[in-house]
Amino acid sequence: MSESFVLEDARESASPARDEDRRVFIKSFGCQMNVYDAERMADIAAEEGYREAHAVEDADLIVLNTCHIRERASEKIYSELGKLRELKDERRRRGRGTTLVVAGCVAQAEGAEILRREPAVDVVVGPQSYHRLPELVREARLRPGVVAADFPAEDKFAHLPISTRGAIRRRGVAAFVTVQEGCDKFCSFCVVPYTRGAEASRPVRAVIDEIDRLASAGVREVTLLGQNVNAYHGLSEDGRAVGLAGLIRAAAAVPGIVRVRYATSHPGDMSEDLIAAHRDVAALAPFLHLPVQSGSDRLLKAMNRRHRVADYLDIVARVRAARPDIALSSDFIVGYPGETDAEFEATLALVRAVAFASAYAFKYSARPGTPAAEALGQIDAATKAQRLARLQVLIESQLQAFNRATVGRRFEVLFEKPGRREGQVIGRSPYMQAVFADGPRSLIGVMAEVEIIGLEPHSLRGRVVSPAS
């Protein structure tokens, strides 16, 4: 990546920021994969000489990394863009140019439509094309309104720079690593197969090299990411296909890495090997986010989920047999077209049967281009809201019960950052709970044994017993 950004064209009245004070501001919406992409875009910008802008007003380059999953997420972008247009005008009056980039899944789904709705946008770039950001920004200097929203044959990962100047945002103690992209499942409600493209796994070596570099920069925990991460099947150096369990074992063996997580999994790809990894790999956190979506077999079929309620319960039983203390998490959609009261009750029954440590519930949102958006029996807003509220009450009570049950227990907490109060540090339990404790800053990056001594609404209070590693 040797090309450099040319922010200002000589013909423009607004004067360019001098190279040494070019600033970038990236705002990310949506899932963890977008967070990862934002980090990689920050790396690209760092290579191009940008420093991080602490406030959007100071940025010469602004990137909105967008999410298309539900209508509200997607529409929010346009109100953000309206504000950024005003900011851009204001900066121009002060003689500063601004390049406005829309990246992420809305960029992929809407492409040039974004430019029609908001002409202040300079570049629209999809999730599989952002490695081309420097050349796209340069192109936009000459001809604003550049769109790169195809699925290029080239592999973005092969073209992403390894930031030698150091990432703009330091990765900290816990980092994400995308290992698999896209999705071939085509659940009838979901835009991801259209916004992220076909499922593809990165080679094992590429992932492990990246984890190695992160570990050298102080990262201790990695979360292996994919829209459908347990369908991972990357090639090893000798040309064998390696599943997620194999990749987890390799990641856990990287010096410096003390904890490995993965997200998000599909019940249809929960292999024996992966379940066994929960028993055998000490560094693999006992936490599984396994979205089920509904407790009704009829709805699961309509959603094209390819699993039944019984399959899900069977997986839960097998995972718990392998790792009895595992914490389970899930996603639910309420008000899917045609959902009856009885079918919604079946979802509540499934939640009661499993007892989740946490879960996310969403009102069904009709997405353009997906089969469910055309289905008969769309549910009215009031019913959806009522069902969502009931499900959320149940989920919250299970979360509180799970947290309460950890009081008095001891487990390893990986401390990640200073707490809000002086002399406090905050980290995560193996089960993803936030834990804070009194202790020196030197605990940051350390996996310590902690006894849980109290409960706050959304975190646990702990007492450090001894540093464990």
Ligand code: SAH
């Ligand atoms: N790949 C993951 C999740 C992708 S999106 C999986 O298969 O589980 C994250 C969650 O958003 C989904 O699990 C689903 O619960 C929710 N979601 C996706 N599309 C939605 C829609 N159209 N309306 C409401 N929620 C949706």
Ligand code: SF4
């Ligand atoms: Fe969407 Fe289904 Fe793929 Fe998950 S598995 S990303 S819900 S299509």
Ligand code: F3S
């Ligand atoms: Fe949203 Fe795209 Fe992630 S639609 S949830 S940012 S894959």
